[in-house]
Every structure is written in C-alpha cells, then in structure tokens.
Amino acid sequence: MENAVTVLVAIDGPAGSGKSSVSRAAADRLGFGILDTGAAYRALAWAALRTGTDLDDSQAITDLLAAWAYEITLRGEQRVTVRLPDPEAGRLSETVDVTAEIRDPGISAQVSRVSKHPAVRVSLNAMFRRIVAESGLPGVVIEGRDITTVVAPDAPVRILMTASPEVRAQRRAGELPGASREDVLADILARDAKDALVVDFVNPAPGVSLVDTSDFDFEQSVQAVIDIVRGAQGAAAGEETQ
Numbered sequence: 001m002e003n004a005v006t007v008l009v010a011i012d013g014p015a016g017s018g019k020s021s022v023s024r025a026a027a028d029r030l031g032f033g034i035l036d037t038g039a040a041y042r043a044l045a046w047a048a049l050r051t052g053t054d055l056d057d058s059q060a061i062t063d064l065l066a067a068w069a070y071e072i073t074l075r076g077e078q079r080v081t082v083r084l085p086d087p088e089a090g091r092l093s094e095t096v097d098v099t100a101e102i103r104d105p106g107i108s109a110q111v112s113r114v115s116k117h118p119a120v121r122v123s124l125n126a127m128f129r130r131i132v133a134e135s136g137l138p139g140v141v142i143e144g145r146d147i148t149t150v151v152a153p154d155a156p157v158r159i160l161m162t163a164s165p166e167v168r169a170q171r172r173a174g175e176l177p178g179a180s181r182e183d184v185l186a187d188i189l190a191r192d193a194k195d196a197l198v199v200d201f202v203n204p205a206p207g208v209s210l211v212d213t214s215d216f217d218f219e220q221s222v223q224a225v226i227d228i229v230r231g232a233q234g235a236a237a238g239e240e241t242q
C-alpha cells in the first residue's frame with residue numbers, strides 16, 4: 001500500500017501578522033497538524049545563549065544544531081522541548097521544556113542572529129521536511145518566513161499573511177503584559193528589517209495568495225485561510241474528475 005501523502009498548507013508573514021494563531025485555528029478545523037517553524041529558530045537562539053555559543057558564528061551554531069535534540073508537538077497545545085549537548089558528560093542533557101521561554105522578548109531580540117546563517121537555514125529546513133514526512137497526519141499547516149518560497153514551494157496551498165505594522169504591534173503588545181505599543185512596534189520593525197535581509201516575506205511569490213488581516217478580526221482571518229484551502233481542494237477534486 002502506498003504511504004498517504006501529507007497535504008501541505010504553507011503560510012509566511014512578518015511578526016504579528018497572525019500566522020501562528022490563525023494557522024493553529026485553521027489547522028484544528030481542517031483536522032491538520034501545525035508546524036511553527038519560528039519556534040525552532042527561537043529554541044536554537046535559546047540553546048545558543050544557554051550553552052554560551054556565539055550566535056554570530058555560523059559553524060558553531062550549525063554544530064549545536066547537529067548535536068542537540070529538538071521536539072515540537074504538531075497537534076493539541078504547543079510544547080517545545082530541547083536536550084542540550086553536554087560535552088563533559090558526553091551525552092545530552094535532560095529534556096528542557098522551553099515552550100514559554102522562547103516567547104520572551106529577550107529571545108525575539110536575538111533570534112535573527114541565528115536565522116541569518118544560510119547553513120543553519122539549510123539544516124533546519126531539512127528538519128522541518130523530516131518532521132512533516134514523519135507526522136503521519138493527513139495535512140500540516142507549516143508557517144514561518146520562507147515556507148512558500150524555500151521549504152515547500154510546491155505546496156498546493158501557499159499564503160502570505162500580512163497586516164499593517166501598527167496593527168501587528170497592537171496585537172503583539174496585547175500578548176506582552178506591560179509592553180507599550182510604541183516599544184513593540186520598534187522591536188518588530190527592527191526584527192523584520194533584519195529578517196528581510198535573508199528572506200522576502202513581504203512580496204507574495206508567483207502563485208502565493210495574499211491575505212491582509214489588517215481589517216479582519218481573528219475569525220475572519222481563520223475563515224480566509226480555510227476558504228483558500230477548501231478552494232484549492234475543490235479545484236484539485238475537479239481536475240481529478242475531468
């Protein structure tokens with residue numbers, strides 16, 4: 001019997017556009033899993049800081065990536081865990097749950113330093129493809145910055161989710177108690193500028209659907225994604241019957 005193919009829904013976009021939360025809700029309704037690729041970049045930055053690895057040293061970060069163990073849940077509540085190399089003991093550390101810590105603004109401020117290395121991106125992209133291939137799920141929504149263009153350019157559904165910088169800052173400030181919208185806006189613009197040096201997540205590549213959520217509430221954003229997925233599934237079914 002042939003292995004069932006996992007349907008991919010690729011979603012990219014800048015910080016605070018709604019990618020993670022909207023993808024998660026859409027995936028739940030579609031019965032799909034969700035792979036948050038930013039979590040791996042965040043966990044890697046966390047691991048580098050924890051092990052005293054220079055975040056600007058491509059080789060050192062690639063070595064860390066080859067030595068650590070990383071896991072993320074694709075269904076249900078998100079849980080991100082890592083095991084760090086312990087050279088003295090010659091084995092990996094106990095499992096550390098980093099789910100909450102990787103969302104810290106201190107990690108957000110450092111993460112572009114590890115995601116800028118092309119070799120790191122190649123290794124992580126291979127890991128993302130492996131996670132999806134081994135998921136055994138009927139479908140996976142995979143979200144990040146270069147999913148529609150590099151990780152899964154052949155995905156049957158590809159979406160670029162955007163929102164104005166002001167709206168994105170407002171949403172992100174709502175998640176960070178005590179943070180002012182102005183500070184959050186400055187932080188996300190600085191991170192977007194650094195990330196944009198490496199990947200284009202502002203202009204939709206040919207064939208990628210643009211979903212601007214600036215004037216959408218959460219439910220409308222989820223519905224926009226579901227409509228695009230259902231439309232693609234309908235078109236594929238129509239082609240098969242022709």
Ligand SMILES: Nc1ncnc2c1ncn2[C@@H]1O[C@H](COP(=O)(O)OP(=O)(O)O)[C@@H](O)[C@H]1O
Binds near residue numbers: 015018019171216
């Ligand atoms: N269309 C929307 N309307 C209102 N709030 C939204 C919308 N999309 C996302 N949010 C909220 O904005 C915050 C940031 O969204 P998130 O999914 O983390 O964005 P991203 O993954 O693109 O950085 C979350 O608290 C989320 O619930």
Ligand SMILES: Nc1ccn([C@@H]2O[C@H](COP(=O)(O)OP(=O)(O)O)[C@@H](O)[C@H]2O)c(=O)n1
Binds near residue numbers: 112143144195
């Ligand atoms: N596919 C991806 C996903 C994230 N990233 C990096 O990881 C960081 C965190 O991504 P994220 O998706 O968790 O960030 P938010 O948009 O949720 O704030 C980004 O700022 C990028 O530096 C990337 O380079 N490529």
